[in-house]
Amino acid sequence: MRTLFLALAAGATTTAPTVAPHGTPAPAATPGAAATPHAAATPAATIPSVALPRFAATLAQMPMITGGDGWSGVTGTEAWHQLATATPDNRQSIRWNYAKGLIRTERGGEAMGVLEAMRLADPDLALVAPFQLARGAALTLLGRDAEAVESLSSAELVGNAEACAWRMRALAHSGAAPEAVGQIECARGAINARVPRDRVPFMLAAAGAAIDIGQPQPALQWLQLFSDRNPDANLLRGRALLAQKDLAGARLRFERAALTGSPEVKAGAKLGAIEVAIAGHSVSPPDAIKQLDALRFGWRGGAVERRALTIEYGLAKEAQDLRAELKSGATLLRYFKMGAQAGPMFAELQQTLNAVLAPESGVPLPQAAGLYWDFRELAPAGGDGDVLANRLADRLQAAGLYARAAELLSYQLTQRAQDVAQGPLSVRVAMLQILANRPDLALKALQTTEQPSYSEQMRWDRKRMEAVALHRLGKDEAAAAALDGVPDGAAVRAEIHWRTQDWGAFVTESEKSLPGAKTAMAAPQQAAVLRYAVALAMLNREDKLRGLHGRYATAFKGLPTAGAFDMLTASIDRIDPAKLDAAIGAIPEASPAGSIGDLLDAGG
Template sequence: MKFSLILLLAGASVSVQRGPAQAPLAPAPLHIQMPTPEGGARGDPKLTGKARLPGFAPELADMPRISSPKGWGGQTMRQALAGLAGSRQNTRQSARWVYAKTLISQDRHAEALGVLDVMLQDDPDLALVANYELARGVVLAALARPEEALSALDRDELVGNTEACFWRARAFAQSGLNDDALREFGCARAALAARTGPQRVPFLSEMAEAALAKQQPELALRWLAAAPDGDATANIMRGRAHVAMSDYGKARIRLGRAERSGDEAERYQARLALIELGVAQRTMGLKEARREVDRIRFVWRGGPIEEQALRLSYSLAKKAGDARGSIAAGATLIRYFELGSELPPLVADVQSRLAALLAPGNKMPLSEAAGIYWDYRDLMPAGGEGDRLVAQLADRLQASGLYARAAELLEHQLRHRALDIAQGPLSVRVATLHVLAGRPDRALAAIRDTEGTIFPQQMLWDRNRIMAVALHQLGKTEAALSVLDDVPDASGLRTELLWKRRDWGRLVAESAASLPPADSLNEVRQAVVLRHAIALGMLGREEELARLRTRYQAGFSGLPTAPAFDLLTKDAAGVEAESLSRAMSAIPSASPAGIYADLLDVAPAPLKSK
């Protein structure tokens, strides 16, 4: 019977073919053929734009509008199932509708949603009918899917509908939109009155929750008066309202009753409220309260209980002055729960606590601060304040030699926060830190992954310079030199690359145009001239060496490098290897590559074996 109903809901036609007469014991194969529009393959009606079972949408639109819980009843489940089983193709949608309403009347909302989805697949026009969207909104709100529920119930035809108001109020409360939920109460009053006592409890509890969030415990108690006196859920809300009013005796009684009579979930909810009451009365210390809340969070995950536990954990951590604990609880609430109007102030509070922990003056160890940033990087303040905190933390990491950590921190900023032209200087810094960490491949990725942005010319040149350094670290010096072809003022970096490569011919050609004046030789200029002399000597270009000697001999006079210059520029044939080695070691360590010289000397980190 159940399988036949599934086939009817899906709209399948069933044919059973028996095996040959001489094999009566063989099982009969079941062939299910899914009828489709125009005989084609069954597809999504939303994509094809065709209804497989059209015609019921106008019929449903002509039916009286459902405006109370009585509108979902009318037939027993047996009658609804019999109607569905006896339906034909032209009456199947109508039978499904009766079946869906009967399921709603019996609070079997998940099953009702399945039926409604099948109906919509077979006729997309149903989404234009108020009664259908009301039914869909009801089951989605009952299943705690508030955003979808509100989307279904947001129709002009349902604005004053008391049943729609009832479920809209619940969906708003579930989303944390407490003001909107409270505004719907007046319209929903008639639908509430049409329900029995136990049926009212979920609605009244959610409304009471909204009232408590708005610091209106008296209003919450007035509404809860319509709920049965012994209902555990209602008593939990009554107890919380009494706590908010500092009426602790009544609160203990209500919460104690709920803890005794409720199911497992209600007992945990009551226990959390009693912990809050104990802290308020100072009969339970903060340490004990936090330990008890942590225990409940360990054994229960998800839903309103975990949300309540997190809220209490957040509040207790703040009272205890535990910034990290409050951030952890607040971040979990923000990431995984619908908070509605409570979200902006909670985000602001968590961000302010993060900023205080990450500020340079905080005494927290740098490694812990970096870990906190990484754990909560999605909650960092937006705009300049957040960028400043990240930059300050990166500066501290870099100053401590933690280049890889600093690079990863700023790389997240580069890929997820920086926009357009701001990616230019940030990409250069990230690449520089990766080079310092011995990860030239990551440096190249930081540059290449941000090539889609149009940068000013100067910024492009800066990016090319650090790219050349990374390429050299990867052993691709020729590619590095090619990157620098169109970069002005890159002669110093190019000559450094050629010097390290021992490319004497190109080094002479590159450095000849940038030889300094002879009358002011600082360490960098001395290095340029001496390297040029070595290259000429290696090439055996004696005449050019002689001219270099004539030009700079007076300038080197009296300098510590004068002996080296004298040795390198006299007759190269008479220079002994040992003397040449001493001369080369006397060349100043200052480099014409400037700020890039130290980067070029960083050895790439060894690759990690998998």
């Protein structure tokens, strides 16, 4: 293989460098060259590339491949020898013969490598029908079905029997059974002309596609060409008999296939046995779903897993198992090409997700949140998806599940919201993180969504939330700095100073925001005045206490907090320590800074 690799690589773009004959004197050194510090490290000259003669026209003039006999070519040691001794004039022709031989022996990866080397040397080969056919065949062998079908679908190949055969095989492998069956009539001549051994993969693909579209009888007739002990054929015979409701016959064929088949055949046979049990009502839908899950645990990918998921999806809908329905349907959409089925299935899954998240669904809230998180790619796009997520977040927040709500909206913030729409969402995410006692994540949500296009009001909202997070992290100076220029920044700073018992700073920040003497004294206004009185008392500012009493005595008259006001604003020497605690306890809990003030203590 090393010889082959070197022959292909060297032939693609290079030729051997010219070497002076043995004994030829070296060129005289240029004066001063020896004194050059890096002279010894000078890299060798680049090997010159040689453009191979164009081969596209020559290949286009060759007879078209219309059957299996068109893949005659040299492989093995003889092919390596020919490639190693090829000249530029015949290298592409030798490569072509080698690629055909590799396709005949179903070595798709190696064939693709040779064809790619040919295309790099002559890009026009991609326009030539025989090259397109060979490339499509190699891609089919590699399981790259969509690319294979594209390469095999040029105008010149539409009616070509050999192209139809490979196209049918690729379509059947991709799960596009109706399209694959549509190619069988065109491919019949090319398949039948092959020797029995070479027909096998094409006949199996045709039979499988026919069974998939509900035509088991033709499939059984085609499968008569195979030995009764052939495990691949027995697997398909079992599926065909199952489609004809012959459960006993199907079970026997699946059991026989499982004895001698490949791992994939054994997995398919196990799936067939589960299908027989489902059809015979010998297993309940929940138990069948468990068995399908166990099967998929040991086998991933290909037609077997796709069929298992399709069956599980149908059972889950029948049993109204919302989690299983979402899991199987989402897996199908994520990892398999569903073709025309994708749209209707996606719409069904969106409806299921909406039903799960509805408050009246009966699904416990933590479970509903988990389902949304696991299958969030199924949520509707745009505004409908945002409304769905926000409603769920509202329910989580109302239930006190702040961390779950924050995680849900963080996904919306980073993956779905764009530009200025991130502003209000970032504030809510930060608030939820603070309520969940995660102020560091609140800061991260704000910092990662910073941008200059926010409105002034939005910037102020974000700064208030940033200040709360910084306070909760013990960074009060940074919190105070964040509030610079924010209209009610003084009230928030005063809240921070109240909690840290920095009485002097509290008096300074809150003095200007005290309510007017004739203002209606609701709970926040009462709290502002009473807190101010406590701070003055702590600072022994009796002069200001007298002034405060004279200013608000009338306003507090008749209020439940009137006694606390009189106690806190009395002369310091007249304050009764026994009653002081009760007076402070009577201060309303409503924060003068509103909801921001309440957040300063939230989650602690």
